Amino acid sequence: MYLLGNPDHYTNHSFISLPWRRFVHQVEIDTTCNKIHTLYETEDDLIQIKKVNGNYVGLSPVINYTRRPKEFEDLCVYDWICLHRSQRIVKTNYDNDNDNNGNLSDVDEHLETLRKAEQTCPVEIPINCSRPLHTHPLYPTHVYHCVHDKSDIVANFIGGTLPRYDKGDQEYYACCMLTLFKPWRTGNDLENIEDTWNSAFTASLFSDQQLELMRNIQMKHECRDAWDDFSLQQSK
Structure with a gap:
């Protein structure tokens, strides 16, 4: 079935990848942590280079x-990943699927080009949709909205095992x-200079x-501990 392009499993939930290390890494950089943990890049969390209107932009x-849009200021990373959806809103004369000069354009120049295109082609924002901040590479062409029900949506943590609260680096656990689970735009929104992560x-x-x-994250660690203990007993 899978080789024929058909679904190979069925579930009543939708799973969306959440590369948690990337977010934590950004927070550590923003707060100039004394210890910045190594970021192990995988195919799922590399920055995507996307060609938009003849220009290349980095997306992640x-x-x-x-x-994200100001209307979704109060959303934490977990909720944002589960709820947000994006859609294209404008097709301009600047669109060009063939890159004539083959050079990577500066993001600022790219945004300015798209803003000029927007001025000549008025944009109608769909109902219940919002535009991201002006600094977002897709600001002129995309909008975001959030679904109301996330009961059937599950974030799939990728990029390694999340830390546990009863062992290891407690500061790192608190940071993660x-x-x-708290809203932020920069890591400084989460921690004051005088505070510790704990x-x-x-x-x-x-x-x-x-x-x-959080309890479910911890339970996964405890289940692994129980499995290891059982395996050790079986080997005796």
């Missing part, structure tokens, strides 16, 4: 989140949980659903 889930995490309030997600 982090850019989409940190430059704040990154995933103190910022302890002072934060989380929804019942977010607390349940």
Whole structure:
């Protein structure tokens, strides 16, 4: 079935990839952490180079989140990944599927070009859609909206195993949980200069659903511990 291009499994949930290390890495850079963890890049979390209107721009889930529309200011990373959808809103005379000069254009020049195109071709924003910040590479051509129900949408954490709260680097655990479950545009929104990640995490309030997600993350570690203990007993 899979080789024929047909679905190879069926489920009543939709799974969306969440490359969590990329977001945490950005927060660590923003806050000039003393220890910035190594980012292990995979096919799923590399920056995507996309050709838009004859120009190349770099896109990533982090850019989409940190430059999301102001209307979605209060969304955390987890909710944003699950809920947001994008769509194209304008087709201009500047569109060109063939890159004549073969050079990568500067993002600022690219945005200016698209803004000029927008002036000659008025844009009608669809209902319930919002434009990202002006600094977003796709600002002139795309809008975002959020679905209302995420009960059947699950974020699939990719990029390695999330840390646990009872072992290892507690500062890193606190940083990861704040990154995933509190709204931010830069890492400085999550931690004051005088604070530690632990103190910022302890002072934060989380929804019942977010607390349940944290418990599920921890439960996965505990299940692995139980499996390792069982395997050890079987080997004796």
